[in-house]
Amino acid sequence: MFNSFRWKLTSAFFIVILVIMTITGIMLTQLFKDYYINDVRSSLINEAKLAAQMTSLYDEHADEKSFLQWVVDTTAANTGSRVTVMDNSGVVLADSIFEAHKMDLHNNRPEVYSALKGQIGNDIRLSETADVEMLYVAIPFNNEKFQGVMRLAKNLDEVQILYHKIIYVLAIGIIISGVVAFILSLFIAQRFAQPVQKLTKAVNDIARGNLKRRIKFKTQGELRILSEAVNDMTDYLEKSMGEISKVKNRLETLLENTINGIIMINTKGQITYANPVAVELLNNPDVIEKKYVEVIKNYELINIVDKVVKNLKPIRAEILVHNNGEKNIEVNVVPIIDEEITENNGILLVLNDITELKRLEQVRRDFVANVSHELKTPVAAISGFAETLMAEENASENIKEFSSIIYEEAQHLSKLISRLLELSRLEFGKSKLLFEDVALSSVINSAINKLKKRYSHSNLNIKVKMRDEDIAVKGDYESISQVLINLLENAKKYSADGEEILIEVMERENDVKVMVTDKGIGIPNNELPRVFERFYRVDTARSRKTGGTGLGLSIVKHIIENHGGTVGASSEIGVGSTFFFILPKKQ
Incomplete structure (x- = not known):
């Protein structure tokens, strides 16, 4: 009061x-x-x-x-x-x-x-x-x-x-006047406070959610201006809340019906939201307000969430869960950081069931491996017969010409089959890697020498930029050599004869970045994300002319990823392209 x-x-x-x-x-x-x-x-x-x-x-x-x-x-x-x-x-x-x-x-x-x-x-x-x-x-x-x-x-x-008498009289007068002043102040304050109380009551009503409430003052002055401002604010709030409600309903519909599992974890480690798909994947209907370590039964997923909480960096991984059968789940764990509203901070988990995709991918891999293996023998036979016909002395010129064409195409097909088999081994993880400390100067020189022998008829111009000859990485020597050969072959195919190809080695704190740069035709920006896909070719006509299979860069990607590294590319049309890979330094 x-x-x-x-x-x-x-x-x-x-x-x-x-x-x-x-x-x-x-x-x-x-x-x-x-x-x-x-x-x-x-x-x-x-x-x-x-x-x-x-x-x-x-x-x-x-x-x-x-x-x-x-x-x-x-x-x-x-x-x-x-x-x-x-x-x-x-x-x-x-x-x-x-x-x-x-x-x-x-x-x-x-x-x-x-x-x-x-x-x-x-x-x-x-x-x-x-x-x-x-x-x-x-x-x-x-x-x-x-x-x-x-x-x-x-x-x-x-x-x-006399002075004391005057003070006494004045004190009595002040007391009497004070009582009168208090009564007058109470009356005046009531007149002033009444519209303020009316405004306060209306604002409280609006704050409780009654956005239809409006305030009206007949008198002019600051209170009327304030009431009009509150009415304008209420109009804006009503409109905004309507829009927010629509967005909320759409978002809820989207989250409830998406094929991905969505989980929100707050800074206390409690699950604040889980859509039906996530609840099904977790095989636990009662997850809200519980600790994620109590609800998630997969140790690998808990470990991923712990790493994101600690490092505040997103992680993408694939895990196996065994709820209602074995399932392959693609997990994307992302930290949510809001410096202004810290209550919104937490962790977002997006779970995607890729079991069927994995099954289809396995079928495709099996088919490619089986077909490649089955084609290897007949292709070798065709190549052998064509070579025999080419060596026949009594054969006509037409037969020799056709035999030469058959032999070249058979060789190209044999190379393609070998690359497919190699890629299948890498994808299945059957390629045995012998990890050791690999001196990059040695493996680069070996790759250059092999390439020069293979293209002895061409004018290869390969330069190496390397500050320290003793830079070494942890990996398989032959595999890394294969990566460099594939990248150099790719650079040669798209460069003019005698054009400089640069190999640059950059040593960093925890890893080593190796770049192969050419001065070729370049790659459009929209094509760059797909250059490491199998059978993908930027210039199909040029690839056929140079005998490319479209598998070299895909093999590079799988070899480097099997080493725990990453690959990438950058390019500018008419200037050239740079392909790079990053490997951990030797321990």
């Missing part, structure tokens, strides 16, 4: 009025006190002047001390003040209260000192003789009879009594 706007406004009004009245009362009291003291001082000055004139009535036959005592006594009786007469040296000649001959020299009193200098002196202080606070006024006088100082003093106790 007391924290409401009405009471705060009432308190503010009341405090302001009370402070103003208190300050005004203090100022008025002080002004009145000063005025009264100044009035008493003026009165004493005038009475001192009259007393000084009385000294001129002195009769030479009278006693001087008795006459002066009569003057001070008469003046004191008429004015109610203490009267003292001193000579020009400050010696007291007569005093209305004390005996003059017992009093000290007064020339050091401030008011007397000023009077002896010919000025009217005054002072307020504690009397050393009477031990009370008094107002002193002293004037110099000089007539035919006497000359000296006439001093009058007034006790200020009356002033203090």
Whole structure:
């Protein structure tokens, strides 16, 4: 109640009025006190002047001390003040209260000192003789009879009594005025607070979800402007919430019906969302608000999530799950980092069941391997018969020509079959790799020499850029040599005869990057993502002319991936292309 706007406004009004009245009362009291003291001082000055004139009535036959005592006594009786007469040296000649001959020299009193200098002196202080606070006024006088100082003093106790009475009256007035001010403040605050309370009630209603509520004020002013702003905000919120609701419904429909499993994990390790596909893959309907380590029964998947939580880097992997049979699952685990809204941080898991794709891929691999194996013998026979016909002395020119064509195509087909069989072995993981520390300078020189022998009729121009001859990687020597030969052959096919081919080796902190750059025709950007696919050719006509199989780069990709490395390419049309692979350094 007391924290409401009405009471705060009432308190503010009341405090302001009370402070103003208190300050005004203090100022008025002080002004009145000063005025009264100044009035008493003026009165004493005038009475001192009259007393000084009385000294001129002195009769030479009278006693001087008795006459002066009569003057001070008469003046004191008429004015109610203490009267003292001193000579020009400050010696007291007569005093209305004390005996003059017992009093000290007064020339050091401030008011007397000023009077002896010919000025009217005054002072307020504690009397050393009477031990009370008094107002002193002293004037110099000089007539035919006497000359000296006439001093009058007034006790200020009356002033203090009157001052206290004024303070009491003012205090009573302030209290009465404060009560009246409080009542008025309460009434005024109620008038001001009523529209604010109405606005607050409406805003609370809107905050609770009633976006149809609107505020109306007939009067002009800031509250009407505020109410119109709240109405505009409510219109915007209503529109935005409608759009958000539509997006939410679409997203829910998408997530509920997608073929992928979607799981959200918060920073506490709790699963906050799992769509039906994810629930089915986890084989656990009760997963929400539970720790992922309690729900996920696959150790490999838990290990992947732990790595993403630790390193905050996405991981893509394939795992096997054994819920309701063996399934191949492609897992994409991505960290969600929102610096502004930390509550949204967490981990996103996308689970894709690729069991059927894996089965079809296996069927394709088996078919390619079986067909390649079955074709190898008849192709070898065709090649042998064609070679025999070519060597026949009695054969006609047509037979020799046709036999040569058959032999060349059979050789090309034999090469294709060999590449297919090699690729199948790599895909099945049947290719045995002998891991050792491989010096790149040695394997590069070996690959160049083999290529020069193979293309002895061509003008090969291969340059090597390598800072350290001792750079080594962990891998299989022959496989890495095959990778370099394939990349160099690919560069030669798309470069002019004698054009420079550059092999560059770049040693990094944890791995080594090997780049093969040519100055050929280049590859369009939209073609780059597919260059490592099997049978894919950028320029089909040129590949046929050079005898390419479309498998060389695919073999490179599988060899490097079997080594735990990565491959890539960059190119610019008319400038050339760069193919690279990255392998871990030797330990």
